[in-house]
Amino acid sequence: MAKGYWVSVYPAISDPETLTAYNQLAGPAVRAGGGRVLARGGGRVVAHEAGITERVVLIEFDSFEQAVAAYESEAYKKALAALPDGFRRDFRIVEGID
Template sequence: MKKGYWVVAYRTVGDEATMNNYSALARAALGQFGARILVAPGSAVTALEAGLKQMTVVVEFDSYEIALAAYQSADYKKALDALGSGVERDFRIVEGA
């Protein structure tokens, strides 16, 4: 079974308190799905070609289906609600090779 990944680039980031609240809720929600954070907020980013230097997060799941289910879960929806309108992200769920 192929793994699933969340690849998230933050175009704009809300205030620190909002991000901390979201992070705590998201980690708790994703823990239920066996998620592993491969690239954490604050990791170094080198943008090349048409890339933009943006905070980037990569989360790994045991399967693509689990990655989809995690995003659709009620607990993760609570984390999303905590982000509010102060955050703009490019969020992708992708299947591993």
């Protein structure tokens, strides 16, 4: 079975402190859904073409279905509600290659 991945890129974060409430809820929701954080942060990123060097987050799940279910969970919906107004991110759930 192919794994599932959450891929998030944050085009710009003007005030990282505004993400505190989201992070406090999202971490436990992801772990409860079976997710494992593989990469997080804006430290060492080499962007090519139209790439973005801001914060990138990569989370792995045992299956694509598990990744979708974690996103749709009540716990993660609460985390999403805590994102600040006007906050932007490029978020995708993708299926890995089996």
